[in-house]
Amino acid sequence: MYRRLPPLNALKAFEAAARHLSFTRAADELFVTQAAVSHQIKALEDYLSMKLFLRRNRTLLLTEEGQAYFLELKDIFKNLQEATEKLLAKGSKGAVTVAMPPSFASQWLVPRISKFSQAHPDIDVRIKAVDFDEGFLDDDVDVAIYYGKGRWSGVNADKLHTEFLTPLCSPMLFNGPKPLNNLSDLKHHVLLHDSSRAAWKDWLKNVGVQGVNVNQGPVFSHSMLVLQAAALGQGIALGNTVLARPELDAGRLVIPFEEKVESRDAFYLVCDETQAELGKIAAFRSWVLTQVEEEQDVL
Template sequence: MIKRLPPLNSLRVFESAARHLSFTRAAEELYVTQAAVSHQIKTLEEFLGLKLFKRRNRSLLLTKEGQNYFSDMKDIFSAIQEATDKLLERSEKGALTISLPPSFAIQWLVPRLADFNRQQPDIDVRIKAVDKDEGSLFDDVDVAIYYGKGHWPGLRADKLYQEFLIPLCSPLLLHGEKPLIELSDLAGHTLLHDTSRQEWKQFVKENDISGVNVNHGPIFSHSTMVLQAAAHGQGVALGNNVLAQPELASGRLVAPFDKVLMTDNAFYVVCHEKQADTGRIATFRDWMIARAKQEQEEMLDE
């Protein structure tokens, strides 16, 4: 026959109160009221049929039974803490599956993975490229990179990069037969589209550019394809500020104008709320957030 255990929450309160010999300090440690501490101690004493504390001249003392009980409880709580620490240590190692858009994987994450691997050699990263997130994480995914407005119920989402779009082209196109000097010069060039023509339509409208036919030009399903087409001189693209960085840094793409198109979208690192702050998931999240912050600060300093 299984014996009934004492209320576990009351045990936790008792351990804290006995360690501090103070209901007030126990309440502060556990983020509850002093009345709640008193209630839990009373519940435990009623369950045991014994008094565990006695008051003397504004001080709190353990009874003999309370002292013996606390001595045993200390070892039990220490064992629980040790077991928890071991579990968390193991959870900080092993495989980590990351789901993210192909373009972000190719342009941002993969080139930086060596840095993460150096810092965390015990974590094996598995990359899973997906064309579109489902707004929820499947069982085989630990962390994801989502692109959107940051509202995914039940998930922890931390912003990495706010998006803005930049007109980009090959240096050869910039200084070719039809140089790109003014925004109106776009009328003489092919526009390259990412998924739809909506972004170029918005850019042309916001900047009041006339003579530009936004209803022509190839449409690509991935941002990387658009950037590669622009780098090969096939037209002018509206490139994402994050995804275009490798081509801009290498000089394969240049920004002929100082105009940008701001959007409501951003890249977010996403995981289940309950897993966000422990183990290898927290380690990877912290690395991504810190790396993105560092690079944005460096760009502002340039």
């Protein structure tokens, strides 16, 4: 049969007194009198029908039973404190920490973050622009943006935009001396690559174009660097329509051809599956998904 637990105040008094081996120091920590701590310990000993402390020459010692009880309780109190701090951190106010690739941070979130701040003035967004593999999410991050196929265990993953890959270039290049009338004209231009040359190779295969040398042109570590190089007229990028939107809207980049290929990967908003509907995480998640829904039709 379930037995009623001892009063929490008595347990707190015991844990503090056992940790300090002093009723006086426990009283100072708990902001009560020494007599109150002594009273709580006596009540707990009566409840348990055993002695928890011994007094030897003005020294406070734990009995064998008291030592065993303390070792169990100290972990319980530590876990309780950590659970409370975690809950408060996930509450409806404060700060939400979001980790994401630098390109997504600079090209998508940063231009829109003021809208979130206006809608949720009590929540500060802390952006961590980091390079990481699929599946990165730790205790210091409330929400992350992953890029991949959406298959991660133990997390809630919301697909963001349906993305398309298409050639992008500066208006200077488009209107320059080398024509860009059809896809075969790509062979006359420098190709810009994001991380590897495989993307251009796969894209040209999908649209049925041959004779373009994909083994030429610089390779950049981040998508935003590829877009910057293209905007400066350094060559033609194979751009993600989501990340390229600021440059396209500003006229720094243009889409020279109608052909585009849907990307097999996408950006996903990811959080702990137990936290998706709680407090500030739910607020940020809802805002991002609303933004995406409003923008999808113009991509």
